[in-house]
Every structure is written in C-alpha cells, then in structure tokens.
C-alpha cells in the first residue's frame with residue numbers, strides 16, 4: 001500500500017512505456033513488504049538536467065536509466081563505479097550524502113548465468129557479435145572472468161577501430177581482437193562462448209539469425225551460445241545452437257539479474273530473484 005512514507009524508485013528513459021522494470025521491481029517490493037514503489041519516469045533528453053534536480057528535490061531513493069540517457073547521466077553523478085566507467089554507461093543510480101552515485105549492473109547481470117557453468121574461462125575464447133552498447137557490458141564482464149580471448153565482430157571498419165581504441169584507453173584496459181563478419185567462419189570452431197549482442201532475431205523479425213545454420217554447425221559441442229535478446233524466448237539462433245549440441249542461455253536472466261543487482265543496492269538487503277524472474281516471465285507470456 002502506498003502511504004505518506006513510501007519511498008520512490010523508478011526508471012528514466014525516452015520512451016519508457018515498454019520497460020518491464022516496474023513489473024519486476026514492484027513484484028519484489030511487494031514480496032519483501034518494504035515501503036517503496038517503482039515507477040516509469042519518461043524524460044526527454046532536453047529535460048534530463050531539470051529532472052535530476054527534481055529527483056534530488058523530492059528525495060527519490062534511486063533510479064534505473066535506459067536509452068537515451070545511459071551516457072548523458074554521467075556529468076550529474078558525484079561518484080561512478082569503475083565498471084560503469086569501463087562500460088561508459090550507467091544504468092543504476094542511488095543517493096549518497098554527497099549526491100548521486102552510479103554503476104552499471106548489466107555486467108553483473110550478464111555474468112550471473114555464466115557463473116552457473118564450471119568452465120576454465122582462462123582457456124576459453126569468446127566471440128561477441130555486435131559492438132554496440134550491450135557489447136560493452138559483455139566485454140567488461142568477460143574481462144572480469146579473465147577469459148583468454150575476446151573476439152568482437154562488427155560490420156563497420158571505423159566503428160570497429162573506435163571500439164578497440166576505447167578499450168585501450170579505458171580505466172580498466174581490455175585487450176580485444178576486432179574482426180569483420182567475413183572472418184567469423186574461421187573463429188567459430190575455436191570458441192567456447194558465442195554471444196549475440198546484435199538485435200538480429202528480436203521481435204518482430206523473429207525468423208532471422210545473426211549467424212547462418214552452416215556457421216552454427218561449426219560450433220564445438222558444449223559451446224555456450226548466449227543471446228542477449230529475451231523476446232522471442234528462445235530465439236531461432238538459440239534453438240539452432242541447442243540442436244547443434246551447444247548450451248543455450250537467453251537474455252531473460254541478464255534482465256532479471258541486472259534488476260536484482262540494482263534493487264539490492266537501493267534496499268541494501270537480499271532481494272527475491274525468483275519472484276522477479278516469475279513476474280517477468282508472466283509479463284512476457286512465458287511459461288514458469
């Protein structure tokens with residue numbers, strides 16, 4: 001029940017109406033019985049500064065950040081975690097005595113399902129398809145695993161070069177090897193982890209795959225195929241990879257775990273991850 005003492009949490013973005021975060025956070029808040037509420041906060045880019053000032057004025061407890069504010073929020077923060085600096089984007093902000101502090105829980109979210117597999121990461125080679133915002137969280141996560149090699153695939157030579165440079169100049173330098181898509185066939189048989197961070201295969205173009213059936217057939221058995229997409233669930237890519245003997249991880253767990261990590265920061269207590277997962281599955285029409 002909302003009372004005079006209810007504390008506010010939320011997600012800022014533009015647009016924000018499709019966000020699933022209110023569903024999963026409010027489900028966890030209800031289960032815990034804590035006096036918080038999590039709301040969508042539509043903020044246009046030109047209103048970001050005014051909104052942040054407003055959040056301070058009304059004592060908002062914390063918020064998530066989605067497109068297009070993940071980088072633009074940085075100047076408003078008095079403290080930024082190393083992981084967020086490395087990724088170059090913030091998705092979670094909380095209040096401190098000195099102002100707003102921020103981090104990026106996508107990295108923890110991405111890593112959580114990988115931690116359930118007992119692998120020798122230091123001898124594993126990974127391929128990341130795509131070099132956009134989500135790929136940055138994946139690179140930061142894989143570098144925390146001390147994975148042997150990180151091969152990043154992009155379609156634009158200039159963007160590939162800029163991506164590589166950004167990691168060499170990062171507060172947490174990471175060695176990545178960049179390639180165009182033409183080089184993928186030679187890399188696939190050697191990899192132990194193949195991550196799709198492109199939107200290829202996402203609803204509504206659900207029949208598409210980021211790699212071909214022939215390329216999937218090149219995967220070693222037990223390779224982990226990880227798709228950051230969570231609708232559809234699973235994607236055609238994951239279905240084909242599983243059929244070829246790979247282990248499939250979909251993007252739902254990353255979404256759940258990045259949310260759980262944020263809620264843990266705001267509430268400073270353990271959070272019911274299962275309830276968050278179930279609420280998301282229900283919202284997406286997936287079987288529990």
Ligand code: NAP
Pocket residue numbers: 106109129130131132133134135154155156159197198199200202228229230251252254255256258
């Ligand atoms: P983004 O910044 O736009 O990056 C997308 C990347 O994919 C870019 O490198 C882009 O290349 C490449 N790409 C796009 N279309 C392509 C195509 N047809 N063929 C080859 N490459 C293509 O997007 P993002 O924020 O990283 O998000 C990417 C995906 O991850 C989305 O599906 C999103 O829903 C998912 N995601 C999931 C989670 C989760 O919690 N599960 C979190 C974050 C993101 P160009 O730059 O050349 O266009």
